[in-house]
Amino acid sequence: MAGFERNSLTPAISYRDPKAALGWLEKAFGFEPAMIISDKAGAIAHAEMRYGECLVMIGSEWSEDHRSPASLGGKNTQSVHVHVREGLDAHCERARKAGATIIMEP
Numbered sequence: 001m002a003g004f005e006r007n008s009l010t011p012a013i014s015y016r017d018p019k020a021a022l023g024w025l026e027k028a029f030g031f032e033p034a035m036i037i038s039d040k041a042g043a044i045a046h047a048e049m050r051y052g053e054c055l056v057m058i059g060s061e062w063s064e065d066h067r068s069p070a071s072l073g074g075k076n077t078q079s080v081h082v083h084v085r086e087g088l089d090a091h092c093e094r095a096r097k098a099g100a101t102i103i104m105e106p
Contacts, residue, residue, distance in 0.1 A: 010048075010055050010056065010057055011056050011057070012056070012057035012058075012059060013056060013057070013058055013059070014059050014060065014061050014066045015058060015059070015060065015061070015070075016060075016061060016070055017060075018044045018047060018058050018059055018060050019043075019044055021058050022036070022044075022047060022049065022058055024098060024099070025049055025058070026049070027098045028094060028095045028098030028099070028100050029051065029082060029091070029094070029095055029098075029100075030051065030091070030094070031049040031050065031051045031056070032049060032050045032051070033047070033048075033049055033050075034048040034049055034050040034055060035047065035048040036048075043060070044058070044059070044060060046059070047059065051082060054082075088106045089106055092105070092106050
């Protein structure tokens with residue numbers, strides 16, 4: 001992460017399967033792994049992904065209060081907005097091809 005400055009605010013998102021989430025975020029949106037720390041069992045202990053100047057933490061469902069929407073009947077408990085300065089249509093198509101649900105076309 002040389003030359004990468006941290007923002008003052010970094011969102012953290014919980015997933016049932018954070019390893020799968022890392023691959024999907026990279027494939028669908030172009031996020032890049034910035035830090036991945038595994039525990040002795042090979043599970044993700046902490047992960048961070050970068051998109052442009054921004055950083056997001058990716059984690060597991062590590063307590064009853066930190067759950068994925070998939071474990072809460074699909075209820076939206078978290079939201080991350082990615083601002084794309086150019087190539088919006090291509091970005092949307094990339095996400096669609098990776099299985100993203102597009103709820104509003106660009």
